[in-house]
């Protein structure tokens with residue numbers, strides 16, 4: 428028993444990649460930290476504990492702590508996932524290895540710059556409504572009503588929080604850096620589903636109709652199996668492929 | 675509606691065609707290889723059953739009595755060879771193109787420990803092996819189509835010393851083909867239905883089941899040919915025709 432009457436938790440071992448690219452001469456190294464497990468502990472809570480108690484210089488990102496902002500993506504025991512949504516009880520061996528998400532620019536330790544990549548994807552896909560009306564919207568007119576099923580279908584794909592897990596989990600993209608990646612495909616599928624967007628399949632072919640786009644996907648399904656929000660990657664990429672082969 | 679990009683240069687449709695053809699050739703080869711093994715395994719029933727199948731495929735009108743035209747088998751082997759080369763050419767575009775890509779993919783695989791990711795590697799490796807061994811096999815068959823049957827084929831396993839080739843090819847083709855067909859079905863969403871995730875789980879089971887079934891059937895057939903080949907070597911029958919194998923014109 429501990430002083431607060433709670434049974435003493437397991438001792439968790441964290442192996443964390445430490446590296447600060449800003450610091451001259453710094454080399455990547457794995458550092459081991461021991462943390463006593465607490466009930467309901469997430470990786471995010473453990474990291475805060477390490478930073479507060481042992482290692483004030485440890486860098487990692489978070490904002491919402493609730494799986495909404497997408498800031499806390501990192502590689503947890505080999506798989507990209509959200510630190511704030513991963514309970515330490517998920518690892519019965521009590522040994523947890525944390526690495527920064529690959530495929531993104533490293534800021535330091537577990538913190539990466541997903542923003543720049545996500546912005547480039549948005550620009551490539553032009554992830555905004557394309558229509559004559561959108562160019563010069565009349566603010567006095569009510570927007571046309573949308574069929575609820577269509578709205579749901581769009582929302583399903585809009586749930587993406589741009590955490591970057593699908594990107595880091597994609598073997599195709601890791602090998603070929605110009606590959607669009609699942610985040611981009613979900614965005615394309617989202618705007619395809621939107622009746623307000625006037626882009627035709629021929630237009631979409633210009634965006635994803637090559638081996639940096641949908642035809643480059645090798646169906647490794649890393650995106651499908653790591654997406655913390657369970658977006659329908661497998662089904663939607665297949666859908667885009669079928670549509671683009673006819674475009 | 676007029677495309678917003680009509681007045682610009684359109685992107686080439688070639689990548690779409692190439693991806694489609696990669697799948698189409700893979701599908702045909704995969705289905706062919708399963709059929710091929712089922713036919714070849716007729717040796718497990720009896721020598722005469724295999725002889726019957728051989729004559730049937732030579733286009734014999736009376737396969738229980740006489741052979742047909744082995745030239746048809748040569749033609750089929752050449753057609754398969756064409757599919758094979760086209761498929762290999764298209765699929766090899768996906769191989770790591772340089773040392774850096776190779777290393778990245780390897781470390782990614784080790785990090786992820788993820789089924790489909792690792793299986794892709796298995797496909798690339800088995801594909802690479804088949805490129806050489808499969809070509810050799812197809813050329814041998816196309817040029818020896820009149821020497822197929824329970825006796826002469828068994829000689830090829832044993833007395834020609836080709837059994838290692840067949841063993842490696844069997845394992846490579848069954849593993850590569852099953853993974854490939856699984857990937858192909860998912861990649862185009864062919865059986866997606868209402869719940870693509872449930873379909874994937876089911877496909878995974880089917881893939882494993884079929885792989886085990888065909889490898890078992892293949893190993894048993896392999897053993898049967900080797901056994902016959904050894905017996906023929908012992909009895910000094912190497913090169914002798916079994917019944918009328920190899921067509922009537924001999």
Ligand code: HEM
Pocket residue numbers: 644645693696697698699700701703704705707758759761762765766768769794797798800801802804805806808847850851852853854855857858861
């Ligand atoms: C010449 C030897 C071969 C090579 C080098 C080769 C290579 C490959 C590679 C690298 C892939 C993955 C392609 C991708 O990721 O998009 C693949 C896919 C495939 N292979 Fe082969 N392969 C060969 C022969 C065969 C044979 C004999 C079969 C039949 C059993 C076969 C059936 C398939 C199938 C069904 C696919 C999936 C096609 C797709 O996803 O579009 N391959 N092959």
Ligand code: FES
Pocket residue numbers: 488489490491492493494495496497498499500509510511512
């Ligand atoms: S902190 Fe916002 S998703 Fe984890």
